[in-house]
Amino acid sequence: MKILLVEDDVNLREVVQRSLEKERYIVEVAPDFRTGIQKIEDYTYDCILLDIMLPDGNGLELLEQLKEMRKRENVIIISAKDSLEDKVLGLELGADDYLPKPFHLAELNARIKSVIRRNQQNGEITIKYGNIEVFPDKYRVQVDGKELDLNRKEYDILVYFMNRPGRLVNKNTMAESVWGDHIDQVDNFDFIYAQIKNLRKHLKEAGATPEVKAVYGLGYKMTMD
Template sequence: MKILVVEDERELREVICKSLEKERYIVECAEDFYTASNKINDYDYDCIILDIMLPGGNGLTLLEELKKLRKKESVIIVSAKDSVEDKVAGLNLGADDYLTKPFHLAELNARVKCMIRRNQQSGEMNIVLSNLTMYPDQHTLYINDKELVLNRKEFDLLYYFVTNPNRLIEKGALAEAVWGDYIDQADSFDFIYSQVKNLRKKMKNAGAEPEIKAVYGFGYKMIVKE
């Protein structure tokens, strides 16, 4: 699960990012309008935390960009501006929630979880595919009601697969979704291959019915039989 934090105040940005990373999200940051605009155009996110007042532009303009691009990211506006007009403008442009500064990190984390769950899991706390049940909030996985322990990257990879069932996924898209800004640390596609190989082995040994298949020269596809 990947989140973009758009906030120009360095200390607040770092605190938010560290808090979300503790929740095991992949977090990317943007400190100004230009950086945020490039990221929004180039990448997809599960949730965007967006400040309105930014160096180089206005956060509401970024909301307009998202609308034009027809992207489905959940957006939570965080702003020191508490006027009704600003809230209405943000919500009318497609924001899902509005949080006024100062706020408690626990409240922000709770709202992020709510947005992601509503957007990707139809409001449910778990994801069920055949005999596989995944609880993203708890970072747990069950096969035939028996828990299967995965490391963090294996879990992140599986989450991406189960939210994109029966879809062909390029290795590059998979790496960017799971590693985000730290993609260079993945040491090319060999690391991805190793992680997916381990994940497939664990799932097979546990008797999982959904199967991750390698598509030569392209990437992977999770096969879920009807």
């Protein structure tokens, strides 16, 4: 899962980033409005944590532009401005939640899991496809009720596909979500192909009914065809 944190307070930004990385999220940061817009235009995120009061713009304006781009990222506003007007406007512009500062990191993590579960998993605690079941809160995978042991990146790739069953997945977009935005600077994707190859092997050996199939020249698709 990949998160964008748009926050100008360097101390809070570092604390939140470290906390979320411990929860196994890929965290990208933007210290101002301009950087936030650039990242949103160029990349896709599972959740955006958005401060309203930025040094070069208003976070609500960024939320408006996100809506105009027709992007569907989950958005949680985190702001010291705890006014009813800002809450209502933020939610009307498409934010999924509003968390006033100061906040506990445990509550922020719970809010992130909640909006992702609500919007990507239809409110379910687990993700199911065929005979595969993923338990995101515990980072566990079962095939036909039996535990499947995966390394971290294999697990992250599986979750990415499980949230998009039957959909063609562009390899670049998937790689950005699992490895972070800096992935576009690498010379080749050989290490990614190796992780996908290992994941496919583990699923086959476990008797999984879904299969990750390569679509030549385009990407991959998890399907039971």
